[in-house]
Amino acid sequence: MNVASPQSLKALAKLAEAFPGDFLLTAEGDLERYSRDWSGDHVSRPLAVARPRTAEDVAALVRHCRQERIPLVPQGGLTGLVGAAVAAPGGGELVVSLERMNAVRSVSPIDFAMVVEAGCILEDAKHAAEKHDCVLPITFGAQGSCRIGGNVATNAGGFNVLRYGMTRDLVLGLEVVLADGRIWNGLKVLRKDNRGYDLKQLFIGSEGTLGIVTAASLKLFPKPTQVEVALVGLRSVEDAMLLFARARRECSDLLTAFELILREGIEVALRARPDFTDPMDAPYPVYVLIETSAAGRVDLRALLEGCLAEADDLVADAVMASGKAQADRLWLFRETMVERQGNGRRYLRTDVSVPISRLAELVDQGVAAVRGRYPEALALAYGHVGDGNVHMNVIPPADLSLQQTEDLFHGAEALIFDVVDRLGGSISAEHGIGRVKQKAFVERADPVALDLAMRLKNVLDPGHLLSSGRIFPSLPGASDE
Amino acid sequence: MNVASPQSLKALAKLAEAFPGDFLLTAEGDLERYSRDWSGDHVSRPLAVARPRTAEDVAALVRHCRQERIPLVPQGGLTGLVGAAVAAPGGGELVVSLERMNAVRSVSPIDFAMVVEAGCILEDAKHAAEKHDCVLPITFGAQGSCRIGGNVATNAGGFNVLRYGMTRDLVLGLEVVLADGRIWNGLKVLRKDNRGYDLKQLFIGSEGTLGIVTAASLKLFPKPTQVEVALVGLRSVEDAMLLFARARRECSDLLTAFELILREGIEVALRARPDFTDPMDAPYPVYVLIETSAAGRVDLRALLEGCLAEADDLVADAVMASGKAQADRLWLFRETMVERQGNGRRYLRTDVSVPISRLAELVDQGVAAVRGRYPEALALAYGHVGDGNVHMNVIPPADLSLQQTEDLFHGAEALIFDVVDRLGGSISAEHGIGRVKQKAFVERADPVALDLAMRLKNVLDPGHLLSSGRIFPSLPGASDE
Numbered sequence: 017m018n019v020a021s022p023q024s025l026k027a028l029a030k031l032a033e034a035f036p037g038d039f040l041l042t043a044e045g046d047l048e049r050y051s052r053d054w055s056g057d058h059v060s061r062p063l064a065v066a067r068p069r070t071a072e073d074v075a076a077l078v079r080h081c082r083q084e085r086i087p088l089v090p091q092g093g094l095t096g097l098v099g100a101a102v103a104a105p106g107g108g109e110l111v112v113s114l115e116r117m118n119a120v121r122s123v124s125p126i127d128f129a130m131v132v133e134a135g136c137i138l139e140d141a142k143h144a145a146e147k148h149d150c151v152l153p154i155t156f157g158a159q160g161s162c163r164i165g166g167n168v169a170t171n172a173g174g175f176n177v178l179r180y181g182m183t184r185d186l187v188l189g190l191e192v193v194l195a196d197g198r199i200w201n202g203l204k205v206l207r208k209d210n211r212g213y214d215l216k217q218l219f220i221g222s223e224g225t226l227g228i229v230t231a232a233s234l235k236l237f238p239k240p241t242q243v244e245v246a247l248v249g250l251r252s253v254e255d256a257m258l259l260f261a262r263a264r265r266e267c268s269d270l271l272t273a274f275e276l277i278l279r280e281g282i283e284v285a286l287r288a289r290p291d292f293t294d295p296m297d298a299p300y301p302v303y304v305l306i307e308t309s310a311a312g313r314v315d316l317r318a319l320l321e322g323c324l325a326e327a328d329d330l331v332a333d334a335v336m337a338s339g340k341a342q343a344d345r346l347w348l349f350r351e352t353m354v355e356r357q358g359n360g361r362r363y364l365r366t367d368v369s370v371p372i373s374r375l376a377e378l379v380d381q382g383v384a385a386v387r388g389r390y391p392e393a394l395a396l397a398y399g400h401v402g403d404g405n406v407h408m409n410v411i412p413p414a415d416l417s418l419q420q421t422e423d424l425f426h427g428a429e430a431l432i433f434d435v436v437d438r439l440g441g442s443i444s445a446e447h448g449i450g451r452v453k454q455k456a457f458v459e460r461a462d463p464v465a466l467d468l469a470m471r472l473k474n475v476l477d478p479g480h481l482l483s484s485g486r487i488f489p490s491l492p493g494a495s496d497e
Numbered sequence: 498m499n500v501a502s503p504q505s506l507k508a509l510a511k512l513a514e515a516f517p518g519d520f521l522l523t524a525e526g527d528l529e530r531y532s533r534d535w536s537g538d539h540v541s542r543p544l545a546v547a548r549p550r551t552a553e554d555v556a557a558l559v560r561h562c563r564q565e566r567i568p569l570v571p572q573g574g575l576t577g578l579v580g581a582a583v584a585a586p587g588g589g590e591l592v593v594s595l596e597r598m599n600a601v602r603s604v605s606p607i608d609f610a611m612v613v614e615a616g617c618i619l620e621d622a623k624h625a626a627e628k629h630d631c632v633l634p635i636t637f638g639a640q641g642s643c644r645i646g647g648n649v650a651t652n653a654g655g656f657n658v659l660r661y662g663m664t665r666d667l668v669l670g671l672e673v674v675l676a677d678g679r680i681w682n683g684l685k686v687l688r689k690d691n692r693g694y695d696l697k698q699l700f701i702g703s704e705g706t707l708g709i710v711t712a713a714s715l716k717l718f719p720k721p722t723q724v725e726v727a728l729v730g731l732r733s734v735e736d737a738m739l740l741f742a743r744a745r746r747e748c749s750d751l752l753t754a755f756e757l758i759l760r761e762g763i764e765v766a767l768r769a770r771p772d773f774t775d776p777m778d779a780p781y782p783v784y785v786l787i788e789t790s791a792a793g794r795v796d797l798r799a800l801l802e803g804c805l806a807e808a809d810d811l812v813a814d815a816v817m818a819s820g821k822a823q824a825d826r827l828w829l830f831r832e833t834m835v836e837r838q839g840n841g842r843r844y845l846r847t848d849v850s851v852p853i854s855r856l857a858e859l860v861d862q863g864v865a866a867v868r869g870r871y872p873e874a875l876a877l878a879y880g881h882v883g884d885g886n887v888h889m890n891v892i893p894p895a896d897l898s899l900q901q902t903e904d905l906f907h908g909a910e911a912l913i914f915d916v917v918d919r920l921g922g923s924i925s926a927e928h929g930i931g932r933v934k935q936k937a938f939v940e941r942a943d944p945v946a947l948d949l950a951m952r953l954k955n956v957l958d959p960g961h962l963l964s965s966g967r968i969f970p971s972l973p974g975a976s977d978e
Contacts, residue, residue, distance in 0.1 A: 124852070124854055125742065126738070126854040127853045127854045185662070198945050206850050206885060207850065207884040208654055208881075208886045208926040209850060210654075210923075212930055212942070212950050213953060214665070217698035218949075221691055237750065265793060268751065268791040311746045312804070313799075314795050315796070319794065371605070371608045371685075371686045372609070373607040400689075403688040403689045404608075404689065405689045442687055442692055444692050445691060446689055462681075464680070468675075469694045
């Protein structure tokens with residue numbers, strides 16, 4: 017246990033006195049599962065874990081911690097990829113797990129809205145919506161583990177941003193515990209409300225640094241009754257992006273996903289699953305997985321088929337799924353590639369974006385730079401290219417030492433970020449900054465933007481009590497108001 | 498001329514010295530058209546009118562005004578309805594007209610994005626997008642006069658929010674001059690960017706109180722190649738809302754407008770235009786105007802026809818336009834009603850919203866309350882009910898005195914706002930707060946929300962230099978940092 021200082025022990029004793037019963041977990045064994053995130057890249061023991069049941073519980077806890085100068089970090093499903101929700105090293109941070117605030121408070125198919133507590137697992141919220149023939153369209157691999165509060169705090173993206181937007185676009189209202197221990201109740205389900213500043217925007221995507229989200233009201237959409245999926249083989253990333261612009265038009269914005277996969281990614285899936293066969297007669301350097309969906313009686317199949325047939329100058333080959341089983345099988349290429357890319361080893365993940373018109377340059381130049389410098393590594397690029405967002409990952413060869421691996425990660429990331437910077441892009445499209453990208457973020461940030469952001473932090477959390485060291489560097493004197 | 502104080506004259510002389518040439522308008526006749534808004538309800542002479550050509554011009558002006566403690570108000574097309582952009586009474590405020598910053602800087606159909614200066618007239622921006630087969634979907638009556646900066650500053654709504662969202666949802670990036678005279682350049686066209694706080698959200702909808710928007714990058718969409726319009730007669734507002742929920746599903750979210758009109762509104766149009774004939778054989782208490790649109794080869798007509806045919810338990814009668822001319826004619830009922838509702842007199846406008854599931858109650862109870870108390874007045878309700886937003890307006894009888902008219906406005910507004918409050922709604926769905934609704938807003942605001950908003954104002958504009966008295970009351974000591 018890394019909590020040993022007399023101050024920590026005193027703080028713990030006072031906490032336990034103020035919050036008796038099973039509110040607080042302090043035993044070594046109990047802390048285990050709150051100390052490690054999904055990726056396994058971040059492991060750190062907290063001071064303790066608080067498990068509130070209500071927003072009032074959270075508020076009382078924040079007031080206590082403010083008084084006692086105990087830094088706090090809200091925690092959801094621990095599926096984030098930037099080390100934001102695990103306690104900072106040092107053992108002084110109290111984790112606030114929202115897992116017991118997991119109710120779906122209401123679903124209204126007439127309002128196309130639902131109200132959900134922060135600790136609700138995304139998939140549970142999605143199922144609750146589906147029972148009312150609606151869809152909550154936040155969709156990504158971690159949906160069975162991540163929690164709504166974390167989705168809001170990180171402005172989660174995923175597969176369906178193209179059609180439905182980021183989490184920010186889906187939030188109608190929030191309930192938030194502020195750093196001073198007050199509760200802001202902004203849990204409305206209004207579609208339009210121009211009464212002064214839109215305060216919820218402050219907290220969405222702020223990664224727990226400005227307040228603790230305890231509940232959210234979210235937009236729902238009619239549940240699609242039809243889905244069509246195609247895998248398309250192409251000669252270049254540029255052709256893929258030209259196809260995207262046409263497909264948006266031809267499919268009347270009914271596209272729900274447009275995912276790039278390089279040939280190397282297909283090969284990862286083929287190697288991992290000997291039962292898979294190459295999806296087309298010949299290999300192509302680039303593939304896109306296209307999904308369209310509709311709720312009404314649109315002839316969706318004809319729409320997608322027509323779009324691909326007309327684009328015969330771009331489409332080298334295409335497979336259209338003839339039903340749900342085949343559609344799932346096409347998606348499985350992508351899922352298998354993502355799950356098995358590392359082949360059990362640590363690998364470099366990036367999550368970058370550029371204007372859509374520059375995406376082909378980003379992939380071509382980024383992959384070429386990494387392969388040129390590290391020919392023995394595997395460079396993959398895949399992602400939500402309809403949003404200009406791509407994950408360029410680098411898998412090191414098996415025989416590297418720890419230091420050689422670190423050097424490769426730093427070197428390859430610098431190569432990729434250089435291309436991103438040159439093309440006016442973002443080093444974090446959907447994962448956020450957290451602790452992992454904090455230095456790279458601050459180095460690149462426009463000074464005016466950084467000053468504005470710091471002012472917001474200082475006015476909403478003057479003691480730097482909440483999620484200190486995420487997004488911004490930890491300040492000396494943090495928690496001293 | 499209401500500028501007479503020695504301080505004002507001295508301030509003007511210094512301004513003219515610092516900004517020579519045609520930058521500053523000070524002559525009585527020149528100020529005329531910057532002194533009155535579209536509604537004619539707000540008339541007030543400014544200290545002078547500054548007409549910058551660049552963001553650097555705006556920044557230099559702000560720095561000068563900060564030094565000299567001259568309050569500023571940015572001004573666009575003067576089509577707002579809450580008195581925000583006309584100078585505050587007293588003649589001490591300098592109007593910053595963005596009209597000379599009206600360039601369309603770029604349109605990219607591959608990025609589905611454009612970059613436009615704040616002074617660009619919305620319709621000019623829309624035309625520029627259309628040349629590239631794209632649509633900028635901010636759409637409302639004032640689009641020929643309003644300017645992009647005002648659309649952003651007020652988070653403008655309109656007819657197509659249902660499909661494309663409010664202006665907030667369409668902004669990819671902003672360039673803003675801050676109250677301290679620095680320029681924040683956030684003019685990116687990235688679809689996804691989770692690098693720290695989303696600063697643009699602060700300025701969207703802040704009504705000029707936190708910064709001066711000088712340019713915006715905006716999302717575009719494929720230009721629809723098909724539009725279908727129907728006018729539907731119904732027995733009740735409740736039936737209209739039930740039809741909405743079904744139409745969203747059946748038309749696969751291809752609805753672009755769902756507008757409520759009461760029978761009294763159709764009669765306003767019929768009285769105003771003797772060449773119009775009643776749109777259906779029999780009158781109905783409630784009508785909805787439905788518009789769907791698509792870019793691809795969807796059979797849009799069959800979709801809308803099928804939806805209405807299946808809803809025969811709700812639809813009393815329906816007219817589907819058989820071409821653009823007929824569609825325009827159906828829309829003309831709505832436009833004529835809006836333009837001619839006052840019959841030349843001043844009337845009470847409201848712009849309220851509730852959860853969609855409460856909209857029927859809002860209209861039924863609001864109209865009944867007004868008609869019960871003021872049987873001689875004409876109470877209308879119309880608007881974007883698919884967003885839960887309705888304009889409930891009250892036209893006084895012709896023979897009232899000025900005082901009686903004011904009394905009726907106050908009394909009727911209180912009746913309507915009471916219903917809104919009871920149903921958990923907003924007293925400003927899309928028009929904003931400005932000076933007109935400032936008192937009603939502050940009275941109703943949650944103290945925590947109001948405190949948060951005031952803190953944002955104080956940290957971003959500590960001297961209350963920008964648009965003082967909008968949203969919040971003017972503070973004593975404003976402009977004294």
